[in-house]
Amino acid sequence: MSSAQPAQMPDSARATLRAVVERAGEVVLGKEHTLKLALACLLARGHLLIEDFPGVGKTTLAHTLARVLGLNFKRLQFTADLLPADILGVSIYDPEGQRFAFHRGPIFTQVLLADEINRATPKTQSALLEAMEEHQVSAEGETHRLPEPFFVIATQNPHHLIGTFPLPESQLDRFLMRLTLGFPDRAAERQLLAGRERRELLVNLAPVVSGEQLSALQTDVQRVHASDALLDYLQNLIDATRRSNDIAEGLSPRAGLAWLAAARAWALLNGRNMVLPEDVQTVAESVIAHRLQPARGATRAQLVQTLLESVAIP
Amino acid sequence: MTVATGANEFSIERRQLYILPTRIGLLFGLIVLVLLIAAINYSNGLAYGLTFLLAALAVVSMLHTHRNVYRLRIAAAAVPPVFAGQAARFPLTLRNSTPLPRYGVRLEQSRQVAARTDIAAHSTQSAELALPAPRRGYVSIPEFKVASDFPFGLFYTWSRRLTFDAVCLVYPAPAPPTDLPASAETASGALQARQAGDDFVGQRDYQPGDSLRHVNWKAVARGQGWYTKQFGGGAAGRLWLDWEATGVSDIETGLSVLCRWVLEAERQGLDYGLRLPGQVIQPAQGLVHQHECLRALALFSP
């Protein structure tokens, strides 16, 4: 962002994060900002929802992140006939052992790419969302912990497309961030066209971070300092959403926590160990836009923009 | 771009704040004067001391009275709708961004104390102004002033009259509970509630909220996408609340009846629509829908 960045965090962590962004940037072209946001989301232990048209690289982004972070990865294409058991797993009677044995579903992975989540029925969706929330799966009275770390990167087609079940509004805030990718710019598109097949690159992509490093980074995120002044600012913003006439319902306390966590991760990604108002502003749209209910005609992005412009930094 | 204080927030500045001694304050002044004369007469040092201490106390209390309201920030929050006959309640947010608490701040609405509250340092407090709402439509927030006679009641400070861009939507008063219009009255088309028709009339794109029972699963299975099958001549299980069906000539009474019907239909969990002269609201249910309907009634003008 600028050279005015106090260096107080360990150089190794900085270098690691830079390497992650660079390596992933080789595959996901021209989307550095979105990539960083996605990374911040995962560092803040949040689930990610990517919403865009098919073919803009959602799956590539998710897959890339999993690879560079050295996490095992499963992709699950959601369809209308997908049943909850297809995701979570199923208990089958084992005649030899005379008991039910639980067969783990694809959700037992570190990174689950839930592709086109809005194609599944609401029942299936909520089964996934529940597991996401609780980090566990319950079947036949038994609970099965999901692995750590556990991320869901869900992709969703804009729901004016035929044959989709958009996620209910109330479920949206299970996702820390919602990102859109957009079409690549001309240069990136050219590179895409001229370069090798992305999938091929992905196969050769080596992990940059080990499991320990990743969990250390996640701990670092929680340690990023949020001063009183910063919290004042964040509170003012949250208050403003509750006071505004343009917003039907203000942000929940959970949303506030999510916002702070994302801002912390963003600060860390930028090599700082303290949260600045800019961090709060940068992650604002991706964190809160899907949690706000416009009362009148404004779009959610506009709401966020107005909000940021109307609240002074104390 | 209004910044710094947030949109629709008003800060009471020096020019909008007046202060005068109260009658009690004048009485206090009189007593101090008597003490002063006694002190001069008796050349009594202690009496001089007491006189000046009391006078100083009054002057300092005046500063505190002024400060108690100065730069208080007021914002109007969203106003919940009410039914005619109820009181419109306008919530206000009083924000104290100073490091000293404010005590006994009063909101005065046409010489009446409407609310009285303390506001801690760096915090906000909500208060409410109430205004009778006898008729449907909009009621604007009344003019009010912020006043205080804290700490001793010797001085009274008040702001100039304040008003905000806040209105309260007043629904018509619901008529006494009546039955919903019955299907027998369908001659006028008031009620088209029917059992789900079995004549398939076609299909349309699936919309969120459509019953899964009506999804064309075969098409889904074939990967042709999502469609909802549509049945019958009218909407299945839908109740039309029609202006004509009220059978009342008086507009207000009719609106009251419709208001009651809307509430009743919502309570029973029906899908209901509203037909007013020149305005139709498609059947649906839920609080948002209810609000849409009641708003139409509140703002209806023939």
Added chain:
Amino acid sequence: MITIEPQRRALLLMFATGAAAVAPLAAELPWWALVIAALGAAWRYLCDSRSRRHPGRLLRWTLTLAAAAGVYGHYGTLFGRDPGLSLLVVLLGLKFLELRTRRDSMLSVFLFFVLLAGAYLYTQALWLGLYTVLVVLLAALTMLELTQGTGMTRAVRLRFASVLLLQALPLALVAFVLFPRLQGSLWGLPRDAHAGLTGLSEDMQPGSLGALSESEEIAFRAALPRDAIQPAGLYWRALVLWDTDGKRWTRGEPIAGRDALRPLSAPLAYTVMLEPSNKPWLPVLDLPSTVPAGARLDFGFALARNLPVRERLSYRAHSVLRYATGELDASVRARALALPQRMAPRARELARAWQAQQPDDAAIAAAALRHFRAESFSYTLQPPLLGADPVDEFLFSTRRGYCEHYAAAFVTLMRAAGVPARVVLGYQGGEHSAAGDYYIVQQADAHAWAEIWIAGNGWLRIDPTAAVAPERIELGANAVRRLAERGIVPGALGSEALARALALTSAQQILRQARLYWDWADVAWYRWVAGYDHDIQTSLLRVLGFIDMSAQVLVLLLASVAAILLAAYAWWLLKTGGSRDPIQALYARYCHKLARIGLVRAPQEGPLAYAARCRTRRPALAPAIDQITDLYVSLRYGCDTSDGAGQALRAAVKALRVS
């Protein structure tokens, strides 16, 4: 007007304030007035707490009239200090019964202040000044309580009232110092303003000083260096008694003229601060060589004023400690020898024997003192009662008495032996206060001694008491009393045993020191507060550099100083940033500097974004901007709160040159 009956807590606070305001007056007012006031309060409280009906108007008026009649019956008038204050107390007590509105209650509280001011007519001592602040604090709490509608807790109320009072004090002080003081009263003091003061009476009979000997009341203070004079030489003369009827000694007809004084040592200058005594005498050390303005010197070197001393009076005096006086003319000599015909026949016989035996007057006096020492005379503060011929009874049968017995007997003996003699009444001794380097003389130090006239020397002080009880003279009246309390007879102990007997425990030492310091503060209080008048104001203002200021100018000065003080308060109270932290102030200054070149920071613009914008517009400033932003960000949003970084930011912002 909002009508709120005082809530119970407010009512109790009002009672407390009222009681506190009337307390200093309690001893001065008739007891029944206080009882009526207390009953009024109690009645009101019971009505409230048991939800009884409040007494009706008729009853209240009847009570009020009865109370007024009671005051009239007691004093014979309703005017003047005591009747006025009694009436006020009674009416305020009954007023409790009819408190309805907040205004009623507030008015009562205001009238408590008038009551409190009433106490100043009796005393203006330091304790009352401090007590006043306490009562005002209590009243402020009451007024806060009466102002309804705040959720302040008791602790917050107390803190707030204290803060208010602390803010008011400097303002009050400025007004006190600068408010122009007039010379003299507007319309004179009420007649009874000075009743009940104690002091030396103008004659002496056995037992008349006895009443004073128990009194710890202060007679006067004298600012006198400690080493200027031995304690035994501290004879403060007040009046000289010439005539006797056998029992009483009186001043008699004033003697015209003035005795000559031949100083044998340099005069000693000192200041006396006399407590009100309602008597005209001005005590001075033997013998005064100058006469303070407004006083007269009687024959016999007694200083007096024409008017009784009714307020604290301070005067400058000079005394010569070694002296001789002039010749005695025949008429004075006759008065100094006169004795009633049938008085003290046995004493006369004894005196005549001495006259025959002794070569001169001085030897006669020495013989008399020897007699007192040799015979079994003793000093006591509880002497037996004496009958028709007190001198003979004392000299030959009881032989127990104190200074006035000895002085009267000695002078009678001298006159009978043909030696001119007179009685001197005044004070002897005094307690030295190191705190202010002055002597405190109590009424208990009242003393009587004798003077005889010796040819060639003039009047010579002879203290027969010293012959019997040297402790009284050397250690003071207090020491004698303390010895008496322990059953030790004066003259019975050696000096070491005496010192042991009189030694104070350390607690008593501390108490004594505390008492002396308090007295010193009281004196300062009197000088600077209670007695702050036109003269002191003028001299104080002169010290401050304001010379010859008219009342109008003073009022202007007062108004402007008060305005400055108020402006400071207002600034402190109204600044909304409040305790805005210095880092923010520095950052604001930095933004202000950049704003001058058109780079205005938007309120919602973060420090990094602003820095980036400014850097691109003014690349030359980039290093400074980066440095300031780095420091600011780490101070404001980081954990760094070190002074070093703050200083660096201050320096960097100061060094930023934008043009």
